[in-house]
Amino acid sequence: MQDLVSVVTLGSVYLLFALGMSLTWGTIDILNFAHGSIFMFSAFSASLVLERTTLGLLPVLLIGAAVGALMSLLIQVVAFEQIIKRARDRRTAEMQILIGGIGVAIIPLAIAQHHTQSNPFGLSASSFSVESISLGGLRITNVAALTVLLAVALWAAAALWLRRSRQGLALRSIGVDAQTAALMGVDRRRLALVTMAVAGATAGLSGILFTFSLGAMTPESGDTLLVKAFACIVLGGVGSMLGVAFGAYALAAAEVLILTQTNGSWVEAVSFGLIFLVLLVRPAGVFGRKEVRRT
Amino acid sequence: MSGFLSTNLVLVQSTLSGLLLALSIQVPLRMGVFSFAGAGSYGIGAYGAGILVLRYEYGALPAIALTVVATAVVGLLLGLLINRLAGLYLAMATVAFDLIISVVAINGGELTGASTGLYGIIADFTTAQMVVLTLVALALVALSERGRLGRRVETVREDPELAASMGISVRRYRLAAFVASGALGGLAGAMNVLVRSTVGPLDIGFGLIVLALTMIVVGGSRSWVGAVIGAVIFTWLPDLLAVIGEWQELVYGVIVAVAAIYLPRGIHGVLADGVRWVQRKRRDRRAAAAGVVEEDEDGGVRPPEGEDLTGEGGVPLPARAGPDPAHALDQLAARPQAGS
Numbered sequence: 001m002q003d004l005v006s007v008v009t010l011g012s013v014y015l016l017f018a019l020g021m022s023l024t025w026g027t028i029d030i031l032n033f034a035h036g037s038i039f040m041f042s043a044f045s046a047s048l049v050l051e052r053t054t055l056g057l058l059p060v061l062l063i064g065a066a067v068g069a070l071m072s073l074l075i076q077v078v079a080f081e082q083i084i085k086r087a088r089d090r091r092t093a094e095m096q097i098l099i100g101g102i103g104v105a106i107i108p109l110a111i112a113q114h115h116t117q118s119n120p121f122g123l124s125a126s127s128f129s130v131e132s133i134s135l136g137g138l139r140i141t142n143v144a145a146l147t148v149l150l151a152v153a154l155w156a157a158a159a160l161w162l163r164r165s166r167q168g169l170a171l172r173s174i175g176v177d178a179q180t181a182a183l184m185g186v187d188r189r190r191l192a193l194v195t196m197a198v199a200g201a202t203a204g205l206s207g208i209l210f211t212f213s214l215g216a217m218t219p220e221s222g223d224t225l226l227v228k229a230f231a232c233i234v235l236g237g238v239g240s241m242l243g244v245a246f247g248a249y250a251l252a253a254a255e256v257l258i259l260t261q262t263n264g265s266w267v268e269a270v271s272f273g274l275i276f277l278v279l280l281v282r283p284a285g286v287f288g289r290k291e292v293r294r295t
Numbered sequence: 296m297s298g299f300l301s302t303n304l305v306l307v308q309s310t311l312s313g314l315l316l317a318l319s320i321q322v323p324l325r326m327g328v329f330s331f332a333g334a335g336s337y338g339i340g341a342y343g344a345g346i347l348v349l350r351y352e353y354g355a356l357p358a359i360a361l362t363v364v365a366t367a368v369v370g371l372l373l374g375l376l377i378n379r380l381a382g383l384y385l386a387m388a389t390v391a392f393d394l395i396i397s398v399v400a401i402n403g404g405e406l407t408g409a410s411t412g413l414y415g416i417i418a419d420f421t422t423a424q425m426v427v428l429t430l431v432a433l434a435l436v437a438l439s440e441r442g443r444l445g446r447r448v449e450t451v452r453e454d455p456e457l458a459a460s461m462g463i464s465v466r467r468y469r470l471a472a473f474v475a476s477g478a479l480g481g482l483a484g485a486m487n488v489l490v491r492s493t494v495g496p497l498d499i500g501f502g503l504i505v506l507a508l509t510m511i512v513v514g515g516s517r518s519w520v521g522a523v524i525g526a527v528i529f530t531w532l533p534d535l536l537a538v539i540g541e542w543q544e545l546v547y548g549v550i551v552a553v554a555a556i557y558l559p560r561g562i563h564g565v566l567a568d569g570v571r572w573v574q575r576k577r578r579d580r581r582a583a584a585a586g587v588v589e590e591d592e593d594g595g596v597r598p599p600e601g602e603d604l605t606g607e608g609g610v611p612l613p614a615r616a617g618p619d620p621a622h623a624l625d626q627l628a629a630r631p632q633a634g635s
Contacts, residue, residue: 031383078556079552079555079556082556082557083555083556083559086559087559091382092559094382094383095329095382095383095386096555096559098383098386099508099512099555100552100555100556102505102508102551102555103509103512103548103551103552103554103555103556104548104552104555106505106544106547106548106551106552107545107548107549107552109544109548110544110545110547110548111545113544114542114544114545223501224501227387227390227391227394227501230387231391234384234387265398265401265402266398266402268394268398269394269395269398269399269402271391272391272392272394272395272398273391273395275387275388275391276377276388276391276392276395279377279380279384279387279388280376280377283380283384
């Protein structure tokens, strides 16, 4: 049973991180490779603030979300919009966005690495302390519980927003056919900015929670999570909100299973192997409806 | 020259292996295959050559030959497996392939030296041999950019349907891209481990993909010249940036980001555009001179700038008469600048 708690906690970390990536990729066609960098840098910024003053949990979370949203907006305006403006078609645009994201991601990484000398940094200066609580015989830390709650709540909110609201409908229509959507009066640029800001904010939140629950983060933490988030999204199916939740918890379950059955050094291979397997067997993912474009 | 070589030997060697690594990702990219498998092949090559020399006492050249064949075969198998994927999916599947290689290296126990890796790989491998092997590989890649083969490769990238309709087997070209990528990556890894004498799991991780990609993005993705420019810049830049000192990582990041956003075809693309601009100016001047003569004959009015490539509104200009597929492809490649 305690393993189940680990699965849910780990899965929620993945879900919170992958949520933003899935949102931007599934709707405005941006696979943001700087997402990991945003995740890391939000937590890093919070740790810098905590060097000056002592803050509780809520302000720290707000700082993380704000920094994440701002970075995401900045990257969208400075990098991705410029790339889309210059690209000749959708295929070149998505490749240039991938490469541009990798390029942009180096900058916050370099700043954090320079400042921390590549050492791990933490948020221990916060007045919030991690405590273990027990619920019906199961042990869970308060951060883990908060992560689970936030991940599920934000995921549900995003799914409802996409499904029920007018803006969500507009956003989904961009994902299906951007040109027709524009003809129907959808302001693509504004919606893209909103989506990127939301994605960045969730990345920031997950960065803060991740650092609290592990105690520390290294500047390079974002890269591994990035590939794992990709695995979650592909596993569930690009553009499917149900899919990304399924992917996150399935990946967590597989990893916990490997971790408890073996000595653990193969855990990293699970997500990479899953990407391979899913792409080969069911390229549209478990819940995906959109066919994978092929040439 | 020899003094320069001996003081900068390490940098020269890094440039050569970096160049081959960049080519291993650039060659598939040039065929429209967005594959990062070259970095994984680099890992296989490095560990393969290291193990052959260290554990089985192979000579340097046989070890290199064997690993290059092995990585080419792995490339082919990978290509057969994931050939039907395209775009981002293909890219991420190959990233997964690269990362699996590094996980295997960590879990290889005695054979791969686990997380410490292999060290003390001493082989009879000279820098001269390295230069020769690199030049041979570079020449082969350069040949694939010229003449009929070059035009076919370009068509496979720009318009697979058109290529297929013209009798070019797109599938075969794409598979060839995987094989070439495997061989180039394997060669780069094998040679690097033999001159460096060590390799560890950290050398073949995500950072390797980023390095290879930055070389191509900054140098240029359409020609081997771009890979050379990128390899030289990113091997020598850290030394030059030592002046800036502690902020060199940041400068490095800014360079890559700016190149990725504003120079999608890299420094080589900018240079090539410059050359083409000069040529066009010269041709225009010649066409203008020819235009004056024609105007005298038929008395028609012609736009002063000889921009009408289609030859609309009169006789096609003599300098551009006759079909020139290479020229047409140039136009195709030059279009993104002109387009929205």
